[in-house]
Amino acid sequence: MTGRVTGITPYPFATQPIEPNQRMEPDRIDARLLDLVQRNNRMSSEELGAKVGLSASGVQRRLKRLRSEGVIEADVSIVSPKAIGRNVTMLMLITFERTRADIVDRFKRAICRMPEVMSGFYVTGPADFVLLITANDMEDYEKFTRSLVRDNPDIERFETMVVLDRVKAGFTLPMASMARW
Incomplete structure (x- = not known):
């Protein structure tokens, strides 16, 4: 990839x-x-x-x-998540039982097909992946976790943090040092 x-x-x-x-x-x-x-x-x-x-x-x-x-x-x-009823945003840490290339690749493909996953990062540290997820409500989130996590035997554990306030969002990269203006 x-x-x-x-x-x-x-x-x-x-x-x-x-x-x-x-x-x-x-x-x-x-x-x-x-x-x-x-x-x-x-x-x-x-x-x-x-x-x-x-x-x-x-x-x-x-x-x-x-x-x-x-x-x-x-x-x-x-798009404003709240404007379209996506009222809950979460960060999810995923840890695999074992980290093999086929497991990682399969998980990458799976999260790319899931519209609830706004961003996904394969990371170093105690977790293998960090996902930014959106849901309509906690019931919607529970269905998502069941389909992604609980039915996946490769996942050892997951941890979810609910976002209380979106302070900054975007993809803007700093360009000032290159532009010399």
Whole structure:
């Protein structure tokens, strides 16, 4: 599995995705564009151009290149969980009885198919995975845990922490040091 975000459909014209050990060195304009579009991807090419000193067509060419190279993986909208009735958010720590490649790979595939799992991380430390999960209510969460955890013989234990307040959410990466503005 590559280092790409799973669950977000990449651009169909992405021909040279960035590999996990490969690093893109953005120039000042690319870095400023990346900073702007990851905060608000609804800005027009004209607005972006005015902020970075390029024409609208120059902005479009750069964004197309950044998408085709896999630097921009997707353009998304962040939906308020509460606005759609997903009132409970939890962090779940999963620990396997034994950590084998086939077990890890099978679990990765399983969580990628589960819409309740907003983010999943294979981690070091006392747990093997950390999942960010959403549910309508505790009954919905209980059904989810039964299907994911209790029916899985490879899982030794799980621990759940209920989120009391979402203080910050997003995928924004710090770009200021690269943009030198």
